[in-house]
Amino acid sequence: xxxxxxxxxxxxxxxxxxxxxxxxxxxxxxxxxxxxxxxxxxxxxxxxxxxxxxxxxxxxxxxxxxxxxxxxxxxxxxxxxxxxxxxxxxxxxxxxxxxxxxxxxxxxxxxxxxxxxxxxxxxxxxxxxxxxxxxxxxxxxxxxxxxxxxxxxxxxxxxxxxxxxxxxxxxxxxxxxxxxxxxxxxxxxxxxxxxxxxxxxxxxxxxxxxxxxxxxxxxxxxxxxxxxxxxxxxxxxxxxxxxxxxxxxxxxxxxxxxxxxxxxxxxxxxxxxxxxxxxxxxxxxxxxxxxxxxxxxxxxxxxxxxxxxx
Amino acid sequence: xxxxxxxxxxxxxxxxxxxxxxxxxxxxxxxxxxxxxxxxxxxxxxxxxxxxxxxxxxxxxxxxxxxxxxxxxxxxxxxxxxxxxxxxxxxxxxxxxxxxxxxxxxxxxxxxxxxxxxxxxxxxxxxxxxxxxxxxxxxxxxxxxxxxxxxxxxxxxxxxxxxxxxxxxxxxxxxxxxxxxxxxxxxxxxxxxxxxxxxxxxxxxxxxxxxxxxxxxxxxxxxxxxxxxxxxxxxxxxxxxxxxxxxxxxxxxxxxxxxxxxxxxxxxxxxxxxxxxxxxxxxxxxxxxxxxxxxxxxxxxxxxxxxxxxxxxxxxxxxxxxxxxxxxxxxxxxxxxxxxxxxxxxxxxxxxxxxxxxxxxxxxxxxxxxxxxxx
Numbered sequence: 001x002x003x004x005x006x007x008x009x010x011x012x013x014x015x016x017x018x019x020x021x022x023x024x025x026x027x028x029x030x031x032x033x034x035x036x037x038x039x040x041x042x043x044x045x046x047x048x049x050x051x052x053x054x055x056x057x058x059x060x061x062x063x064x065x066x067x068x069x070x071x072x073x074x075x076x077x078x079x080x081x082x083x084x085x086x087x088x089x090x091x092x093x094x095x096x097x098x099x100x101x102x103x104x105x106x107x108x109x110x111x112x113x114x115x116x117x118x119x120x121x122x123x124x125x126x127x128x129x130x131x132x133x134x135x136x137x138x139x140x141x142x143x144x145x146x147x148x149x150x151x152x153x154x155x156x157x158x159x160x161x162x163x164x165x166x167x168x169x170x171x172x173x174x175x176x177x178x179x180x181x182x183x184x185x186x187x188x189x190x191x192x193x194x195x196x197x198x199x200x201x202x203x204x205x206x207x208x209x210x211x212x213x214x215x216x217x218x219x220x221x222x223x224x225x226x227x228x229x230x231x232x233x234x235x236x237x238x239x240x241x242x243x244x245x246x247x248x249x250x251x252x253x254x255x256x257x258x259x260x261x262x263x264x265x266x267x268x269x270x271x272x273x274x275x276x277x278x279x280x281x282x283x284x285x286x287x288x289x290x291x292x293x294x295x296x297x298x299x300x301x302x303x304x305x306x307x308x309x310x
Numbered sequence: 311x312x313x314x315x316x317x318x319x320x321x322x323x324x325x326x327x328x329x330x331x332x333x334x335x336x337x338x339x340x341x342x343x344x345x346x347x348x349x350x351x352x353x354x355x356x357x358x359x360x361x362x363x364x365x366x367x368x369x370x371x372x373x374x375x376x377x378x379x380x381x382x383x384x385x386x387x388x389x390x391x392x393x394x395x396x397x398x399x400x401x402x403x404x405x406x407x408x409x410x411x412x413x414x415x416x417x418x419x420x421x422x423x424x425x426x427x428x429x430x431x432x433x434x435x436x437x438x439x440x441x442x443x444x445x446x447x448x449x450x451x452x453x454x455x456x457x458x459x460x461x462x463x464x465x466x467x468x469x470x471x472x473x474x475x476x477x478x479x480x481x482x483x484x485x486x487x488x489x490x491x492x493x494x495x496x497x498x499x500x501x502x503x504x505x506x507x508x509x510x511x512x513x514x515x516x517x518x519x520x521x522x523x524x525x526x527x528x529x530x531x532x533x534x535x536x537x538x539x540x541x542x543x544x545x546x547x548x549x550x551x552x553x554x555x556x557x558x559x560x561x562x563x564x565x566x567x568x569x570x571x572x573x574x575x576x577x578x579x580x581x582x583x584x585x586x587x588x589x590x591x592x593x594x595x596x597x598x599x600x601x602x603x604x605x606x607x608x609x610x611x612x613x614x615x616x617x618x619x620x621x622x623x624x625x626x627x628x629x630x631x632x633x634x635x636x637x638x639x640x641x642x643x644x645x646x647x648x649x650x651x652x653x654x655x656x657x658x659x660x661x662x663x664x665x666x667x668x669x670x671x672x673x674x675x676x677x678x679x680x681x682x683x684x685x
Contacts (some may be wrong), residue, residue, distance in 0.1 A: 012684060046685055049522050051511050053681045068681060071524035079522050085515035089325035090318065101314040102523035146519070 002185045008057030017043040019209040032200030033189040040209035041189040078152030082159045084143045093127040103150035117149035137168025156187045193296040224302040227267035233287035319537035334545040337494040348483040360427045361407040363398035368413045492639035493609040495575030501538035502583020512682045562647040575639040581669035588676040608636035635665045
């Protein structure tokens with residue numbers, strides 16, 4: 001077990017930011033903490049890092065109790081903050097070297113690690129640039145390099161892709177997967193369900209400081225009753241057709257907005273064939289049709305009654 | 311680890327234009343401004359000979375001799391032109407003379423403005439009239455005294471005497487510069503505020519990053535603070551050098567103690583900034599604002615903006631002089647320059663050291679916590 005949190009409670013006055021959180025992160029996994037803004041993800045991370053006082057609970061990292069003085073634990077942790085935390089007065093190389101130097105004292109070893117980190121995040125052409133000269137995406141990459149250059153065993157990334165363009169975001173996500181392949185255990189917090197779904201092997205969903213659900217993405221989707229979602233592009237829909245779709249055996253909801261007919265079904269058999277048969281036999285003109293399985297947003301929606309992005 | 315953190319803090323601070331401006335360039339600019347502003351004040355000490363016109367209608371040999379005697383030689387008071395009234399009025403109109411003395415039945419003075427020159431001319435005339443009146447009265451009452459009269463009139467006895475306080479002459483302008491140096495030492499507080507921001511995880515994300523690294527928080531703070539202290543000491547040395555060799559500010563003979571005083575003052579300033587950084591709630595701008603505000607109030611009370619203020623405080627609320635570290639520092643420089651003994655100097659330095667200890671211990675008590683209630 002890399003991280004073990006039991007009964008963690010953190011209050012800000014009357015507000016319970018983290019409410020009786022239990023969390024276990026296994027070695028070698030990418031563990032996702034998913035939840036909307038204010039759900040308690042960053043607070044939980046700051047408690048794990050011993051930056052924040054908490055009201056109750058127990059935290060172990062690498063099997064040992066975590067504390068501000070636990071330097072033998074800290075040396076193997078890398079943190080990438082939600083906000084870019086670098087010095088504007090230092091170049092890209094100097095920033096990475098400075099933060100790496102807080103962990104690695106040997107100069108030659110550090111030089112090698114810094115060069116590797118620069119290559120890893122693709123900032124080789126920007127070594128002598130000051131942060132102010134970097135774009136938002138490059139700045140985020142520098143932020144990551146500063147957190148991972150010392151090759152930590154546990155890397156905690158707190159929303160590292162906020163306000164990043166799609167190209168840089170993909171680069172960052174690929175990099176995280178590569179770090180994991182190289183042996184690092186990763187805790188990844190985000191409110192972007194697509195990212196978490198894409199890279200995380202296990203996911204914990206938080207809302208209002210409470211754990212809503214934990215498991216692999218497949219396990220999470222199994223938890224809800226919702227199954228297939230079929231979307232049909234159709235420009236005219238008679239009431240009789242609508243009634244048919246609504247009365248299909250597994251239908252949960254059927255909505256038509258004048259352009260798309262969206263049909264949600266309970267878990268179980270595929271309903272696509274039945275829908276297509278009806279459309280053909282009643283000569284309903286349609287543009288395209290597609291089917292998809294529930295997303296993490298559907299999981300969140302069914303459990304909490306609200307959208308993840310609300 | 312010390313060298314690593316020290317080296318990078320030096321780089322960060324030396325490349326921070328804002329920091330270098332406030333801690334070095336701003337005091338230099340202010341000192342140049344002071345020098346320009348106070349050069350006029352210093353020049354008031356040197357007497358300029360006054361141009362006057364003398365219209366002698368009465369042909370009074372006594373007054374004529376009197377006015378001649380103060381218009382001749384190197385130590386003369388007046389550059390006197392004997393002329394007629396019409397020409398004299400033209401000269402006055404063109405501001406070529408400060409006044410016209412007309413000797414008629416009475417001695418009259420004509421001026422077209424008021425000022426020091428006009429007051430001196432009037433004072434000369436008044437004194438002549440007073441002496442003439444005295445001599446006339448004595449001679450009418452005691453004609454035998456005529457022989458001794460010139461010597462009696464020439465004799466002036468002063469019932470006050472000037473007694474120098476120490477080795478150097480009083481110079482009111484110096485106090486402004488000493489208060490400015492004190493302010494500059496306390497602007498070292500910028501470094502203190504900055505270092506607190508770099509170590510308190512609830513103040514900056516960079517600090518949070520340092521707090522999760524495997525290094526003791528206070529050690530990291532001390533390493534960083536060492537870099538700040540070095541830069542402040544170099545800057546204050548540059549500033550002192552500029553004041554002495556470029557502006558010619560006098561510090562007396564004991565330069566060793568002057569330098570030591572600036573160093574002690576700088577350390578007090580840095581510890582003061584750290585204290586402000588640790589104790590004041592809010593972001594970096596709020597803390598910097600408080601630092602500037604408190605330093606400016608302290609500088610004002612020590613006479614940097616208005617020289618008399620130092621003495622007003624000392625007269626009306628002497629305790630405030632001792633509670634104002636900027637005043638203690640400025641006064642330490644002044645007492646080094648003025649007094650033969652070091653009693654007052656040592657009192658000031660002791661006060662500064664007490665403040666440094668109070669600020670440092672208070673800062674330590676606040677930043678020693680390792681976890682935060684909120685970030």
